[in-house]
Amino acid sequence: MAPALPIVAKLLMISMALSVMSCRMNTNLARKGTLDLSHVSRDKFRSLPLVGEWQFQIRNDPNNTVFLSWPKTWPENYGYGKYTLRVTLPALHANETVGLHFPLQISAVRYEVNGRIVAAFGTPGTSVETEIPGRNAKFVSIPYSPNLEISAYVSSYHHARGGTIRPILIGHEQALAEDRFSSQTMDALLTFTPIGFFLFYLGRWFLSRTPIDLSLTVASLALSVRKSFVDERSLERVLNVSYDLAMRIEYGSAFLHYYATAWFCIAYLSWKCRPLIWATLFATIPLFIPLLFSPKFFSSLLYLNQIMLSSIGVITLPYLARAAKYREKGASYILFGVGVQILAGAIDTTRGIFFHQFSGYLTPYASIFFIGMLSLASGRLEKRRMVKLREESERLIHSYQQLSKIIFPHQIEMIRGGMNLEETMPTQKQEGVVIAFDIVGSSRLHHPRLKEFLEASIHDCLDILSENYDSKAMASNGYRIKELGDGFLCSIGYPLANPTEESNSDLALKLSYRFIENLEDHVVHYGFNEPVYCGVGIAKGELQGYYPKTGTKEYDLFGRGIVLATRYEAMRKKIFAKATGHSIILQSEVYQSLSSSEQESFNSVCLSGNLKVRNDDGAQTLYYRLVHTSLKKIA
Structure with a gap:
């Protein structure tokens, strides 16, 4: 594994740099609970994130006020509190409307604009008994007003992480609606892409019955399910899944995708690498046990999915590099996919642990890309298998042609049917x-x-x-x-x-x-x-x-x-x-x-x-x- 260490080190350095860059791109426009957008031109007033320092009342206590970054999880679990941001908007016509997109957050949240409730996901509470968790998102339009006061009442007693993970978006109603439609379309595309992979490999597995096709079938299904329960959470909203079940599906599908990916590596790679992957698999089986408990307990372990996927990549990297060097079928595709998977997992893990950023996960997208690379590798393997089958078929046809010179056609058919030569005459x-x-x-x-x-x-x-x-x-x-x-x-x-x-x-x-x-x-x-x-x-x-x-x-x-x-x-x-x-x-x-x-x-x-x-x-x-x-x- 020594030759692969420099590669892993470089990937980790790149991931750290990209993590810092991704966190700094969201410049703290809001200062001490105030955000001035009056300088924004009319055509630029679309899908602007309300990020920066929001005023935060810990446990709704006006005398206990601090400024917290939005989006960001709480440094410690405050339990509940109230976020407030005063926004100055650019000049618009009096009869125009402003759009706000309130994204899905961690547990329970209620939004108010200028003292009027505009959206609520679950019911924020002051204890685990009074809180009703919810997972939803909403687009609302409000009449134009030069000044807005946006308040968010947040509680988090059913999740290990408190605070916020996604920014609120603001803009001209029509422009923001167009951007949201584009975002939802892309999310649906990324959701249905692994479904296409799943249906394709399921059909191919019924024909081939090979471990590689079965592992790709399971990995594609798990990835599609997980993608439906993160970001836009399209399937979750359509099915109106309960909070507890949605959390279990999100958690379980992540680890199922990990196991299926490891299964593919076991089926593809040499025997020298397999014991390490098997050991990793058995070591992580206990991570399914938390699913039996409350979401607040097992939600703290979600980041381990990125760590485990990256570990599989680190284990397989030297063997894939050697296979690619000797031009084994499909190895270069898998190597590229593993590199992207390691990079995405490292970025998400770094952002979560060091910067408390849990939105915009790269791992699902990297996983889709990885499945695509596995598909290309599988295609090369399938091509090689088909060439071997064709060669074997040609040899078999030639054998039957030669055999027909010494025995009758009905004997050949009976032998094909499983009978012994001695039973054909x-x-x-x-x-x-x-x-x-x-x-x-x-x-x-x-x-x-x-x-x-x-x-x-x-x-x-x-x-x-x-x-x-x-x-x-x-x-x-x-x-x-x-x-x-x-x-x-x-x-x-x-x-x-x-x-x-x-x-x-x-x-x-x-x-x-x-x-x-x-x-x-x-x-x-x-x-x-x-x-x-x-x-x-x-x-x-x-x-x-x-x-x-x-x-x-x-x-x-x-x-x-x-x-x-x-x-x-x-x-x-x-x-x-x-x-x-x-x-x-x-x-x-x-x-x-x-x-x-x-x-x-x-x-x-x-x-x-x-x-x-x-x-x-x-x-x-x-x-x-x-x-x-x-x-x-x-x-």
Whole structure:
């Protein structure tokens, strides 16, 4: 913290200088209870503060008279008394009116002008029992008179500070009314500004649920409430809040703003600074206890809010300075806001303790500015968070795109929904139809683009297989079990459902015809000078999906249907001495489940002696068909 001490010292020196200047700007125009304004020009006669030495009768005793500065709290609690000021006004027309603005004071006050009561806030009394405290302000107009005698009966038994804290304003009625309207408009703007911050951060907190947004939400709300109960006290007057409740709200909101600000610093700053802030927070928790007692007791502690806010600033200053030095997001904004907060808190504290000036607090305005700086810092943090989210989203999208190359879209959606990979594909036993497709004698083919031909042929066959895919129904023409270089295995009806109204066997045969047609198209496209044929084996049997228990969880199928399909495709070599066309060989169960129109195009072969299908010893017959030319030509 040592590097920050010179900065803190400079801020305190500046605050002391500004405090003295602010107190001296209100030159004591009134001398020994008399104020001469006759020299003031007509256009300057607006919003003039009646400050200086007022005659004061301690406890309304004419024999105990002193001269006290207005506004200023009593050096000691006199309890009650009467202020008097004789004012000589500038020359005006006889039919003109003079405006007076009587501001809100500490406890109870009654104003008289030339012996006539013009305003009363509460009821001044000679004891705590007879006094009725009040918090209000009033603008009045009176007929022009060259000389005015203004009296104020003041008592303060419900507040720790006695005396006055705000000056009475005098001027030409219209000019003063215009100034008061401007002042009230600015006060309303400063009141609603933190309300805007509150609504914004409340909405953002509902989306982000981050401690930073919640702390800014609470800080903005507390600041808005406090601003409504100081200076013009707009909300307090509208709601007609009782004196005791208004004092508790003013006190409590000040400390709530302090805690929320500290909370933001805890959430933003490094862990090295957090223990100090936590210690300060816990040490100040007892300051809420006075709220249980009378306003006269806890009102003496209000200045501690400025001290605590400044202490948080002093604690966080070196860490913020270091963060700003290394260009951490938002640190420079927070550093600037903390500096202004320290300065304002020090000025208000100095004016209160040393000069007994408790009006025109700078802390609420500095707090609004501080919230604005925190908002800018939060915006930088939010921008960084959004950049990270966008980068993470792009990485996630890329991951899903790559993942879609190895698993189906419905699996991705189910995983997004929280399901495990092992739950996205069926693993129970079920009967299905399997197609074994193989390009005959591919190793003996001679073509400069043979590899490209094989890859393209298989790729387009698999595209045919994936047609009619429905992620909701988990259905497709078929499922690719395995690629074999110059062939592949696929299943119909399991694990993806049949999307058509045809039987699995009929769909398998139709797909086989399309595979053959696709192969012939590629033979023509690549310009082969010799015929290229394929062999197709179709068998029905039990299938079951599974995921390995260890290692990469890659979905696979096993079962009798896969074995039989490869065995029936291999029977091509036993039935035909030489390939003279595309062969389709069917298991008897597949043939029996075909429509009668499809059965007519197949020939049967009795299985006996050495002509047996491996792994299907019980088979008596198989069925085959040779396709000699393009299906387009024979259709």
